[in-house]
Amino acid sequence: MKDLLKKLTETYGPSGNEEEIRRVIEEEMHEYVDEIDIDVMGNLIAYKKGNGQGKKVMLSAHMDQIGLIVTHIDDNGFLRFSNVGGISVLNTINGRVIFKNGIMGTVSYEEEIENIKDIKLNRMYIDIGASDREEATEKVSIGDVAVYYSPLAESNGRYIGGAMDNRAGCALLIKTIKELKDCKNDAYFVFTVQEEVGLRGAKTSAYAINPDVGIAVDVTSTGDTPKARTMAVKLGAGPAIKVKDGSVICHPKVKDLMIDRAEDIDIPYQIEVLEWGGTDAGAIHLTREGIPSGAVSIPCRYVHSANEMVDEKDLENGVKLLVKILENEIEL
Amino acid sequence: MVELLRKLTEARGVSGNEDEVRDIIKGEISPLVDKVYTDGIGNLIAYKKGKSPDNKKRIMLCAHMDEVGFIITSISENGMLKFRPVGGIDPRILISKRVHIGKNRIPGVLGIKAIHLQEPNERKNAVKVEQMYIDIGANSKEEAAKLVKLGDYAIFDSKMVEFGENKIKAKALDDRVGCAVLIEVLKEEYEYDVYACFTVQEEVGLRGAGVAAYHVEPDIAMVVEGTTCSDVSGVDEHMYSTIMGSGPAITIMDGSSISNKKLVDMLKALGDAKGIPYQLKKGTTGGNDAGMIHTSKEGVATCVVSVPCRYIHSPSSVMDKSDFKNTIELVKEFVKGCE
Numbered sequence: 001m002k003d004l005l006k007k008l009t010e011t012y013g014p015s016g017n018e019e020e021i022r023r024v025i026e027e028e029m030h031e032y033v034d035e036i037d038i039d040v041m042g043n044l045i046a047y048k049k050g051n052g053q054g055k056k057v058m059l060s061a062h063m064d065q066i067g068l069i070v071t072h073i074d075d076n077g078f079l080r081f082s083n084v085g086g087i088s089v090l091n092t093i094n095g096r097v098i099f100k101n102g103i104m105g106t107v108s109y110e111e112e113i114e115n116i117k118d119i120k121l122n123r124m125y126i127d128i129g130a131s132d133r134e135e136a137t138e139k140v141s142i143g144d145v146a147v148y149y150s151p152l153a154e155s156n157g158r159y160i161g162g163a164m165d166n167r168a169g170c171a172l173l174i175k176t177i178k179e180l181k182d183c184k185n186d187a188y189f190v191f192t193v194q195e196e197v198g199l200r201g202a203k204t205s206a207y208a209i210n211p212d213v214g215i216a217v218d219v220t221s222t223g224d225t226p227k228a229r230t231m232a233v234k235l236g237a238g239p240a241i242k243v244k245d246g247s248v249i250c251h252p253k254v255k256d257l258m259i260d261r262a263e264d265i266d267i268p269y270q271i272e273v274l275e276w277g278g279t280d281a282g283a284i285h286l287t288r289e290g291i292p293s294g295a296v297s298i299p300c301r302y303v304h305s306a307n308e309m310v311d312e313k314d315l316e317n318g319v320k321l322l323v324k325i326l327e328n329e330i331e332l
Numbered sequence: 333m334v335e336l337l338r339k340l341t342e343a344r345g346v347s348g349n350e351d352e353v354r355d356i357i358k359g360e361i362s363p364l365v366d367k368v369y370t371d372g373i374g375n376l377i378a379y380k381k382g383k384s385p386d387n388k389k390r391i392m393l394c395a396h397m398d399e400v401g402f403i404i405t406s407i408s409e410n411g412m413l414k415f416r417p418v419g420g421i422d423p424r425i426l427i428s429k430r431v432h433i434g435k436n437r438i439p440g441v442l443g444i445k446a447i448h449l450q451e452p453n454e455r456k457n458a459v460k461v462e463q464m465y466i467d468i469g470a471n472s473k474e475e476a477a478k479l480v481k482l483g484d485y486a487i488f489d490s491k492m493v494e495f496g497e498n499k500i501k502a503k504a505l506d507d508r509v510g511c512a513v514l515i516e517v518l519k520e521e522y523e524y525d526v527y528a529c530f531t532v533q534e535e536v537g538l539r540g541a542g543v544a545a546y547h548v549e550p551d552i553a554m555v556v557e558g559t560t561c562s563d564v565s566g567v568d569e570h571m572y573s574t575i576m577g578s579g580p581a582i583t584i585m586d587g588s589s590i591s592n593k594k595l596v597d598m599l600k601a602l603g604d605a606k607g608i609p610y611q612l613k614k615g616t617t618g619g620n621d622a623g624m625i626h627t628s629k630e631g632v633a634t635c636v637v638s639v640p641c642r643y644i645h646s647p648s649s650v651m652d653k654s655d656f657k658n659t660i661e662l663v664k665e666f667v668k669g670c671e
Contacts, residue, residue: 016590041631069585071614072570080570082616084585122571142612143584143596194590204631 001315004028004174005159006152008167012100014067014145015084015194018042020100021063025170025191029177033189043205044191048177054185055330058211058291059176059322060202060280061169061218062195065162066304067145068097068107068126073137077130079105082121084145085196089119091305097146103128103139104149148306157312158235164308166195168298169217172315176322183326195280199247202280206287213254213330214284214293217322219300219310220245220272231274235299236311238268239318242295245274247282253332254294261324267317272297292332296321333656334500336360337512338492341502344432346401346418346485347536350374353397357511357530364518365528375544376530384523391670392527392550392632393517393663394541394621395510395557396534399503400645402486404433404466407477411470413440415486416461419535423461425646430489431466438479439489440468488647498577498653505651506558506644507534509659513556513639516660522667534621538588541621545628552595552633552670555622556663558651559583559613559638572614574640577652579609580659583636585616588623595635602665608658613638637662 007028013021022044030036035047044063066085073079097105105128109119126146130136150162173189180187188209192201195218206214220240223231233240241258242250262269274297285293298318301309345353354376362368367379376397400419407413413433417423426442433440444464447455454463466486470476492502502508514528527548531540545553563575574581582599583591603610613636626634639659642650 016585016593039631040633041626043631069616071616072572074570084616142614197590198588200589200627203627204629208630 001171001175001312002154002159004171005161005168008170009152009161009163012098012147013063013065014147015064015197017100017145018064018193022191025063025174029174032177039205039208041201041204042193043201045205045209046177046189048180048183048187048189050183050186055212056186056188057213057215057326057330058188058190058206058209058284059173059215059217060190060192060205060284061173062166062201062280063170063191064193064196065147065165066196067147069145070140070142073133073140073142075133077132077136079126079128079136079140080122081124081126086304087121088304089121089124092124093119095306096149097126098149099140099144099146101139105146150306158309159312160307160309162306162308164300164310165219165303168219168300168310168315172217172298172318172322175319179319179323180326184329185326187326192280199278199280199283203283203287206284206291210288211291213332214281214291216279216281216284216293216295218279218295218297219303220274220297221277221303222299222301225301233270233272233299235301235309236313237270237299239314239321240270240272240297240299242272242274242297245278246276247278248285248293250281250294251285251292254292257330258294258296258321258325261328262321265320265324267320269321333512333516334494336515337500337502337509340508340512341492341504344485344487345397345399345504346487347398347533348418349485350397350532354530357397357515360515361518361528371543371547373540373543374532375540377544377548378518378528380518380522380526380528382522382524382526387524389524389552389670390527390548390550391524391667392529392545392548392553392625393514394529394531394544394553394555394625395514396507396531396540396621397511398532398535399487399506400535402431404480404482404484404486406482407473407480408465409473411472411476412465412467413476413480415466418485419645421645424458426464427459429647431486432489433466433468433480433486434484438468440466440486443467490647499650500653501648501650503647503649505641505649509558509639509641509651509656510556513656513660513663517663517667520664524670526667531621538619538621538624542624542628545625545632549629550632553625554663554666555620555625555634555636556659557620557636557638558641558644560615560618560644561640561642564642574611574613574638576640576642577654578611579655580662581611581613581638581640583613583638586618586620587616588619589626589634591622591635592633595633598669599635599637599662599666602669603662606661606665608662608665610662
């Protein structure tokens with residue numbers, strides 16, 4: 001799991017620029033599926049045939065990550081930027097960022113600002129070490145997107161890195177694809193684009209696939225850190241089965257089915273009620289005439305920072321749960 | 333071209349009430365296209381068949397017909413009208429502006445309690461829409477009710493004016509300038525099928541475009557907008573969204589969509605090859621019809637090109653004629669380039 005997670009979290013792929021991460025994912029799993037397709041939006045859709053009697057299941061993990069888009073290059077070579085997805089001031093100040101072409105930068109803010117609350121993204125800049133506009137424009141153009149630079153680290157069975165949201169989910173789907181043996185259901189594994197800017201890839205891919213059931217796989221927050229927002233999800237206590245978040249109320253039968261399968265294989269699991277946020281299930285469940293949908297979430301601390309933390313055991317158990325769901329009959 | 337812009341910008345067409353604009357556009361384009369019809373929500377859709385016999389591709393061009401404005405919500409005993417804005421309007425620009433209400437264009441003026449009657453804290457704070465009213469010169473509720481009904485729409489009373497160096501001042505340049513661009517583009521013949529969609533209700537939530545895209549099922553879509561231009565005093569250069577006179581603005585990303593990268597590259601290459609100036613839009617906020625179109629059904633490759641307009645959503649937005657002309661050229665080349 002570690003090698004896969006390292007490869008996935010260290011590959012570049014902010015919303016709208018998913019080419020590289022898509023190539024890496026495709027390489028990882030193409031031998032294990034029956035068909036692969038890339039649609040207009042850039043979603044990677046891997047199809048694994050069932051035994052002909054099962055349901056059509058769409059599993060979705062978004063492969064995009066949040067980023068910083070260059071909006072202006074000033075005379076001295078500093079880059080002004082705006083956010084792609086949920087980039088916060090606090091998580092970005094003095095951090096390192098990296099562009100697609102490997103150019104690195106550090107992020108700072110206009111020094112005259114005295115109160116940290118007055119720092120807004122439009123008063124911050126990326127310093128790529130260029131001495132003037134000309135030098136900067138040789139390396140970076142307006143519209144280029146940088147992501148947090150964050151090599152994977154391991155500590156006490158837990159992984160720290162950038163873009164765990166949602167490369168951890170991608171890792172789960174890839175492992176599931178590889179470990180599926182006797183798949184009863186027609187499985188469409190979709191690595192979606194542009195989730196971080198509005199669940200856009202899931203919307204179009206769900207329309208095209210028109211599945212019987214939708215399952216999103218994404219990270220979720222935890223409530224187990226000092227004075228955290230109240231939330232009954234802990235790191236290491238098993239994959240979380242979603243009840244609701246800001247984008248979806250999961251279909252009760254899908255949720256119950258997930259719980260039954262987790263009980264069947266006797267893995268730890270937890271129930272997730274997320275009071276904010278959203279995931280691909282939010283787009284999938286409203287597609288066409290409505291699609292019963294749910295979500296398996298990976299507990300993750302410090303979401304949308306350069307150092308998100310997940311637990312190895314949660315990932316392993318998440319794979320077991322997904323495999324079990326797909327290898328059994330799905331009755332709704 | 334200027335006369336077309338005059339006709340379009342002076343027409344009344346607040347979101348949900350686009351008939352007058354639609355009729356003008358229909359009159360202009362009927363001789364230029366193979367079929368023109370209005371759909372269930374009010375979008376005007378024009379189909380222009382491509383010359384190529386084996387063409388299968390469908391190109392959707394989109395500009396919204398509606399503008400921001402007001403809707404009358406009640407009539408006070410003293411004959412003053414209370415109203416709500418339709419679409420995003422900065423209330424601070426409203427005081428003392430002239431408006432026209434309803435089909436008969438009943439003239440009115442936006443009023444507020446005089447400054448010497450305001451409490452000190454009222455003077456300090458920005459005015460709210462709730463504090464304002466429309467004065468149509470009526471002495472009583474009965475008199476006002478003879479002229480105006482609840483639900484009537486009001487527009488800014490604003491004539492188009494040419495001024496300065498190549499500039500135009502008008503209301504509703506967002507997005508009648510886009511409508512004008514599409515009309516001009518339809519005057520040429522193309523290889524592929526073109527669907528020009530003049531949409532409704534963009535200003536209240538991109539509502540018409542979603543319906544139009546669902547129906548047209550395009551392979552490629554382009555939205556033509558009048559977008560914000562903030563190249564003015566008191567704004568840091570890195571906050572300029574677009575610069576007037578620097579050509580059509582190509583959007584890379586905004587709040588509602590990330591433009592298809594191949595189409596953006598194609599637009600840049602066309603601009604370079606044909607000598608059409610263009611700029612990249614800097615801001616990433618706001619949204620437009622592309623938001624609905626690009627996620628329609630199985631997804632549509634979509635891009636956005638805009639004419640920079642200062643002071644949009646006001647009675648006096650300003651644009652440069654050269655940007656208008658260059659946008660027409662770029663859109664024409666784009667439709668040809670898709671071949």
